[in-house]
Amino acid sequence: MSPINFLFQISRPAKRAVSVSLDIFFVIFAFASALVLRHDSLTVVSETDSWLLLFLVLPVTIGAFIRLGLYRAVIRYIGPQAALSVVIGVAVSVLSLVLASFFFHIPVPRTVPFIYAAFLLIFVGGSRFFVRALAIQSRKRGKEKVVVYGAGSSGRQLATSLMHGQEYEPVAFVDDDQSLQGNFVMGRPVYAFDDLQGLLLDRTVRRVLLAMPSLSRSNRSKIISNLEPLSVEVLSIPGSADLVSGEARIDELREVAIEDLLGREPVEPKPQLMSANIFDKVVMVSGAGGSIGSELCRQIIKYKPKMLVLYELSEFALYSIDSELRRTIEKQKLEVVIKPIMGTVQRQNRVETVMRTFKVQTVYHAAAYKHVPLVEYNIVEGVRNNVFGTYYTAEAAVNAGVETFVLISTDKAVRPTNVMGTTKRIAELSLQGLAKRQSLTTFCMVRFGNVLGSSGSVVPLFREQIKKGGPITVTHKDIIRYFMTIPEASQLVIQAGAMAKGGDVFVLDMGDPVKISDLAVKMVHLMGLEVKDAANPNGDIEIKYTGLRPGEKLYEELLIGDSVEKTTHPRIMTANEVSLSWTDMFHLIDNLDEACHNFEIEKIQKLIKEAPTGYVPSSDLCDLVWKDRPPTKDSSNVIGLHSL
Template identity: 60%
Template structure:
């Protein structure tokens, strides 16, 4: 039976419609014969040809009415309420046609026959379709993965409909916190309380959990994830409602739970007056425009409708990528913004100054920097050149070009730094603080924050890749902690903080609570459907390995220096009063640092960085790879000379 049905379902659409019409015709004949027998209780009388003449004339009209109602456009395996409505209305019309034809032919049929016929039509034609759908659905159901849907609201209900039409999952149960929904059946699926999840997983052989809460706050989603994380099942989430409405995603496009949901931190709505102050209608320049923060700043700035955006980037591919994306957005949203992609390095002072003057730049967001701690440790001179002198040259160019506002993207690693990267960023802050006091034309400010989720150096994408590859997941130390923030939130707060600066301000973003990276890795492993392999669970799936702190790496990041911190009018932005140097004192120090870099004198570079009020407290020796190679070469040469002398 099933194989025959499968053969029929594989026929071309036109043949399937013809077969359906013929089968329905047989059902209609049976329905009419049965209605006569039930009413007359006499088979011989039921076969009287006058009655069948009425039916023979009515049958083509009945079939035609079903066609007009769209019954044969409905796909059998996806019978829905529209098809049920067509069958019901068609059955009523069928009874009315029998009465009409009987009246026209002056052949009287028992008055109850049309009503019995109507009921039998509904039963036979409707029932046959339900039976076909049940047979197909039962076969497909066994091939699907059983999933539990957390959230029985409108999104969850829409999700079950989408799943029923797909070939991958079937919804075995709903779970919802709403007591009013618990115990009810929605779309044939029962709603349970969260306390029953563990037993449901066993009874219904649940393999995955789908989080259908696109409009819930991140704090609420964090609470839910904390409940289901110990189960060790893969948890997938549906896209946000905004993305679904905008057509950027479909309801059934599942994705891994975002780490922002694990942090449970809801962003604060940006303030329009602060967002627009330095951007709307102005010429805005972003250095490092192709980087993680730089590119998101570009996206946020474009939406605020500046007159021009100048993209300054040394990586050709990164510049091409962000320029293409911005221009596509500009065309799609019909924005009248000029976009200029310019290649160049902030270390070339003439280039950057010429650019600022040529485009009459009014606002600069300086995101260009080397930020990867171990790489900067291994390339000290380039780190100093780019982070310290690149910032100095860009700031000096801004003063000469009469730029109104210059905002430096700083880092939490500038606080009591133990590495070159943090120290160079603190030096960059000192440069801007000193320059802010030497003139009034350009307003300098700095915005300091921690790690951003999804950046090129973020641990989260690395963890997901390692889990996908079967592990192990690697981190440097079991006790290491970090602050995290999403890139869009960080960028919005940078823009708003820049508008609040008066000159020389150091702003600190509220990053929430520090996150223990080991705990974060554990959560991501469990929510990916795996267990952690450790001493307590030697048969687990994914092992977490600690590789040791890398050169210059800190266990705990800090965002402030001292306790001299004040709040601002924005709840997520604070201001810190930092130790600073006057330009007369800082300038000679920069000159010495410039000479030391030119001579690749790493010992002098370190002495000068220690001398500056950066709080530099290195945990490692000089790690520059070129310097180490040179030192090894000199050491080997000396050993060879001493060996020859001894002989």
């Protein structure tokens, strides 16, 4: 073990004892050196008067250093405050020397105090900063070199934190501010972006750390897009809101959020729309433990409902969101009552009893089966949950006197090529029919595309595949999808519900569509890797195209027809679409119920084809149970029990 490492590992009292002992030696040596240098003779040190002066000055000096907290400072982290303490302590020592010489009539040449001060500053202050430099140099060994993008206050705080840490060593800053370029910040050079590629090669830097928490998403997107072709791993510090609230530290580096790649600036929610159906009301969320349902709950409690009923089939999902919301309520001192209720939306009596018991006023229906291939493999359950689950919950809402019912729909309900999208479109039709049948409950549906980070989203899947070394699996090189963040989607759902008049189909502005293969390439590059393909056989991550899955299509749409109207919100539109009368809708539901009961998959497909959904299947029927069913003379009796 090196002496410097041994010194850092001894106890704090031992370190202070060493510091005091060294400072006593420095005072004696500085005083003696000043006398010898002034008189050009060693004999002056042996004079009694000299020792008397030293005896008077020494305790005053050490006492001043103690009083100024010099021995409480951690040497490896000392900064300007410690330097100021040294200067003040030296000034006190020199003043005590002058006063002792005057009152005790011990003559001292006028230049001695100045020489003594210079030596003491060098020995006491210089020794500490020398040890600090050794400590910094020691910490640099084995640390990964990084570049900090942003030389502002956040960048400087991050660099300071990293220098004191054990993992990263900031070697330079990059900043778009031309006044900073070419200068040094915290001893590190500041470069322009154009110099970054050379910097990455010269200094073997493989990571760039973004330190711009307050930058707008569009500007962050531009910077990330510029960094992406460099194939350097990009990490980011938490957002300014998390830093200010204390929920995150500046050195908690995170992978770049994919929403930053989209460059889409979220629109601030309108408080009057957010609170209209929530404030001081009893609100119920079905599917409360899912991706959208849980985020709806997080947004809802911000607007102070009287009660929030969490309705969820999955025990674990219900436990998770219930625990999270209770922690939030306790932390923020909110007066919201949480009721975690287990149950399925396929039991109208259960749903209605819950609504009546708690006097529910607003329902957000997020419970659904939404994975396209899985619903193709389980058609009956897809219809049961998405169509009848919505219908039963809506009927329960009417019977229980619910004021507003909002259905979370999907872009896959538009000209669907799969059962999942078709069942969601039929769910929309059932609500439109109920809106015509009665006026007590206001029904509406909100349609949008994929949300980032949801269950089954490609983003976490791609990230996991990259970390495992690939390959990344993409269904088709030309497939595109619309994306939105879960919080933004949830806020827009709540605001759209507040604008409903009855039977409305709201469509969210999803921005520009994203090509999934391009998204995969960007994610590879932003993790510091290269795509392996024919042009680059030595790359890191291969992208494999697996072909479209059952029911999947290349392009998603958000509207049927062109009859679209704007609303008072820039991100919410309303669509006028074909609907059914309640009589026709009830007839469709009744026939579907019988077909599901008798497990007649062909009849189910025929019924949903004949409904005004625009359903054109992209693949043959592939229900797993139906395909592998045993041969029988009477197919209606194969699995025809209501109890199943």
